[in-house]
Amino acid sequence: xxxxxxxxxxxxxxxxxxxxxxxxxxxxxxxxxxxxxxxxxxxxxxxxxxxxxxxxxxxxxxxxxxxxxxxxxxxxxxxxxxxxxxxxxxxxxxxxxxxxxxxxxxxxxxxxxxxxxxxxxxxxxxxxxxxxxxxxxxxxxxxxxxxxxxxxxxxxxxxxxxxxxxxxxxxxxxxxxxxxxxxxxxxxxxxxxxxxxxxxxxxxxxxxxxxxxxxxxxxxxxxxxxxxxxxxxxxxxxxxxxxxxxxxxxxxxxxxxxxxxxxxxxxxxxxxxxxxxxxxxxxxxxxxxxxxxxxxxxxxxxxxxxxxxxxxxxxxxxxxxxxxxxxxxxxxxxxxxxxxxxxxxxxxxxxxxxxxxxxxxxxxxxxxxxxxxxxxxxxxxxxxxxxxxxxxxxxxxxxxxxxxxxxxxxxxxxxxxxxxxxxxxxxxxxxxxxxxxxxxxxxxxxxxxxxxxxxxxxxxxxxxxxxxxxxxxxxxxxxxxxxxxxxxxxxxxxxxxxxxxxxxxxxxxxxxxxxxxxxxxxxxxxxxxxxxxxxxxxxxxxxxxxxxxxxxxxxx
Amino acid sequence: xxxxxxxxxxxxxxxxxxxxxxxxxxxxxxxxxxxxxxxxxxxxxxxxxxxxxxxxxxxxxxxxxxxxxxxxxxxxxxxxxxxxxxxxxxxxxxxxxxxxxxxxxxxxxxxxxxxxxxxxxxxxxxxxxxxxxxxxxxxxxxxxxxxxxxxxxxxxxxxxxxxxxxxxxxxxxxxxxxxxxxxxxxxxxxxxxxxxxxxxxxxxxxxx
Numbered sequence: 001x002x003x004x005x006x007x008x009x010x011x012x013x014x015x016x017x018x019x020x021x022x023x024x025x026x027x028x029x030x031x032x033x034x035x036x037x038x039x040x041x042x043x044x045x046x047x048x049x050x051x052x053x054x055x056x057x058x059x060x061x062x063x064x065x066x067x068x069x070x071x072x073x074x075x076x077x078x079x080x081x082x083x084x085x086x087x088x089x090x091x092x093x094x095x096x097x098x099x100x101x102x103x104x105x106x107x108x109x110x111x112x113x114x115x116x117x118x119x120x121x122x123x124x125x126x127x128x129x130x131x132x133x134x135x136x137x138x139x140x141x142x143x144x145x146x147x148x149x150x151x152x153x154x155x156x157x158x159x160x161x162x163x164x165x166x167x168x169x170x171x172x173x174x175x176x177x178x179x180x181x182x183x184x185x186x187x188x189x190x191x192x193x194x195x196x197x198x199x200x201x202x203x204x205x206x207x208x209x210x211x212x213x214x215x216x217x218x219x220x221x222x223x224x225x226x227x228x229x230x231x232x233x234x235x236x237x238x239x240x241x242x243x244x245x246x247x248x249x250x251x252x253x254x255x256x257x258x259x260x261x262x263x264x265x266x267x268x269x270x271x272x273x274x275x276x277x278x279x280x281x282x283x284x285x286x287x288x289x290x291x292x293x294x295x296x297x298x299x300x301x302x303x304x305x306x307x308x309x310x311x312x313x314x315x316x317x318x319x320x321x322x323x324x325x326x327x328x329x330x331x332x333x334x335x336x337x338x339x340x341x342x343x344x345x346x347x348x349x350x351x352x353x354x355x356x357x358x359x360x361x362x363x364x365x366x367x368x369x370x371x372x373x374x375x376x377x378x379x380x381x382x383x384x385x386x387x388x389x390x391x392x393x394x395x396x397x398x399x400x401x402x403x404x405x406x407x408x409x410x411x412x413x414x415x416x417x418x419x420x421x422x423x424x425x426x427x428x429x430x431x432x433x434x435x436x437x438x439x440x441x442x443x444x445x446x447x448x449x450x451x452x453x454x455x456x457x458x459x460x461x462x463x464x465x466x467x468x469x470x471x472x473x474x475x476x477x478x479x480x481x482x483x484x485x486x487x488x489x490x491x492x493x494x495x496x497x498x499x500x501x502x503x504x505x506x507x508x509x510x511x512x513x514x515x516x517x518x519x520x521x522x523x524x525x526x527x528x529x530x531x532x533x534x535x536x537x538x539x540x541x542x543x544x545x546x547x548x549x550x551x552x553x554x555x556x
Numbered sequence: 557x558x559x560x561x562x563x564x565x566x567x568x569x570x571x572x573x574x575x576x577x578x579x580x581x582x583x584x585x586x587x588x589x590x591x592x593x594x595x596x597x598x599x600x601x602x603x604x605x606x607x608x609x610x611x612x613x614x615x616x617x618x619x620x621x622x623x624x625x626x627x628x629x630x631x632x633x634x635x636x637x638x639x640x641x642x643x644x645x646x647x648x649x650x651x652x653x654x655x656x657x658x659x660x661x662x663x664x665x666x667x668x669x670x671x672x673x674x675x676x677x678x679x680x681x682x683x684x685x686x687x688x689x690x691x692x693x694x695x696x697x698x699x700x701x702x703x704x705x706x707x708x709x710x711x712x713x714x715x716x717x718x719x720x721x722x723x724x725x726x727x728x729x730x731x732x733x734x735x736x737x738x739x740x741x742x743x744x745x746x747x748x749x750x751x752x753x754x755x756x757x758x759x760x761x762x763x764x
Binding site: 003005042043150151168171172177178179180181182183184289290295298299303306307309310313314316318319320321322412414 | 599600621622623625626627628630631632633635664667743744745746747748749750
């Protein structure tokens with residue numbers, strides 16, 4: 001196959017992180033000729049999702065290879081990439097001792113069965129089927145997890161979406177929503193008085209919650225209604241903390257906890273205006289999909305960058321991943337061309353993901369804060385129940401530890417195999433990821449290989465820690481970089497993508513000031529044909545389809 | 557027991573650049589063909605209703621949007637496919653040689669529950685052109701070696717066999733869905749964000 005790229009574009013984007021991908025879609029959408037390249041062979045950069053094996057390889061991956069070419073400035077730096085990656089197994093490698101009487105072949109089959117439904121796995125020629133349930137307890141081994149590696153989609157940067165937030169609105173208004181599917185978060189938990197509690201989000205939650213008294217229910221309703229309607233709250237309480245504000249409203253400690261830590265995701269020192277704004281953000285997204293305000297992307301947050309890239313491709317953007325040698329060619333203080341595996345490709349504007357900034361420019365850039373991340377594979381939920389939950393768990397700040405956002409994902413999210421859970425921990429780094437999360441593990445989890453056993457706590461089968469630079473406006477000011485080179489920030493700590501969209505939009509507006517940012521993309525039928533009888537027919541088909549999926553949503 | 561629920565089947569078309577993937581889609585859905593080759597722009601996915609064994613099913617046929625050109629199809633493209641259509645150009649031997657890697661790539665990326673029996677369909681396109689490089693026999697042999705994949709010789713230009721091929725695609729995709737989804741719905745209650753979202757009743761919109 002011919003592997004040569006065209007050599008002239010309007011804009012070249014290097015890196016497939018989310019900011020870059022949104023810019024790619026937006027530029028392509030207004031008819032610009034877009035070349036989008038990445039040195040990785042996967043989409044997403046520091047925003048990617050990996051299967052289990054490929055995530056493990058992140059720890060051992062060598063840095064980008066240097067290549068000899070004095071005419072160009074090689075892209076890539078170590079400052080803005082994933083840092084301090086470590087991972088550890090807490091289960092045995094093979095699982096032989098429990099099934100000594102069986103042949104190795106039977107054994108293997110059985111291990112697979114703990115993940116799969118029996119329909120596709122059962123071998124009809126065999127009369128005696130092993131009973132899965134009997135050996136289910138602790139039957140996981142490294143081999144059995146690795147055999148299911150592709151059933152894991154592990155996010156570097158897990159995100160949730162407010163049902164009426166900017167991201168969801170953008171997906172809908174730009175018609176990119178058709179490339180992705182979502183699940184609603186089914187419960188929000190918090191840690192109060194050394195126990196896990198469900199945060200009442202909806203009427204039905206409040207009824208089901210016997211920890212909240214009738215009087216408290218009224219108080220909570222009154223407060224939330226007043227926050228939602230009354231803007232005077234801002235003006236009168238400017239100097240207060242949100243905690244002081246809530247105390248003045250004479251809420252019980254129980255309710256203050258729910259509102260302050262779980263709904264507003266605040267700390268004791270959060271300002272009143274900030275707390276009210278966060279509470280409103282939460283309230284505004286209630287009641288649209290499911291029981292909580294949040295959605296999670298099926299198969300993980302890494303799908304999102306691919307949805308934007310697809311839109312870019314549909315409108316003519318050319319994509320080339322896995323390009324080993326990429327560099328910038330600079331003339332008269334402007335980037336004129338990109339060197340790409342022996343080719344020289346010119347364009348007017350250039351966008352780089354933060355981790356692709358050439359080392360020359362990063363020398364002056366300092367990362368001011370990091371995101372602590374941990375990922376656990378567990379064999380049960382922190383709060384087991386009959387149906388599988390998608391859980392957001394806000395762990396309040398305490399004793400110098402940061403607020404920790406915990407996301408527990410089951411197999412219904414398409415991010416892990418059946419009978420397992422994927423737990424994501426995210427926080428603003430204070431020391432190291434291990435230290436930032438230690439108290440949560442002590443309180444809620446246990447490692448499968450530790451000596452004492454507590455039947456109430458989920459067992460961690462595999463754990464992994466890393467840090468991500470929080471590249472909040474890592475612009476190149478003061479680095480004498482070329483003016484037609486734009487840097488796209490990496491991940492941030494926001495629960496949703498609001499900040500990300502803003503950053504992408506800012507760069508887009510700098511490059512194309514007069515153009516509309518991601519107007520609604522026409523439906524496929526509208527692009528390919530015009531004024532034909534068939535068109536009408538097709539549009540009707542999609543309309544009924546949409547109705548159908550909508551009615552499905554209402555059952556949530 | 558037949559369910560009354562509307563059936564939507566996701567079909568993806570794979571093959572080297574310029575074998576006619578987009579043309580086949582367009583010919584099938586709109587009975588149109590253009591000789592002008594443009595590396596795919598604007599082709600996204602098309603939908604068409606077909607009747608298979610008295611059931612109305614909607615085929616949602618996904619184009620590669622040109623991302624195959626430099627081997628840059630992301631895993632998201634492969635998610636949830638019910639059938640995979642492989643296409644080669646009967647006048648271009650290289651496009652036939654690539655079939656193995658396209659099939660492997662699909663099985664790796666889509667990781668279907670039952671890879672042995674996942675429905676593929678092979679289309680040898682451009683049979684209206686000369687000279688022919690890959691004989692029907694050779695293509696059929698390849699199909700036999702891959703657990704009897706159905707093979708059709710098509711011409712997107714003349715509309716030859718296109719309808720029949722897609723009917724077979726619909727049948728196989730439906731059979732695949734029947735054997736898995738009805739017994740075990742892998743991901744129920746997924747949410748598709750659409751404009752037509754009904755505003756929900758006031759019931760749950762208040763926090764209490």
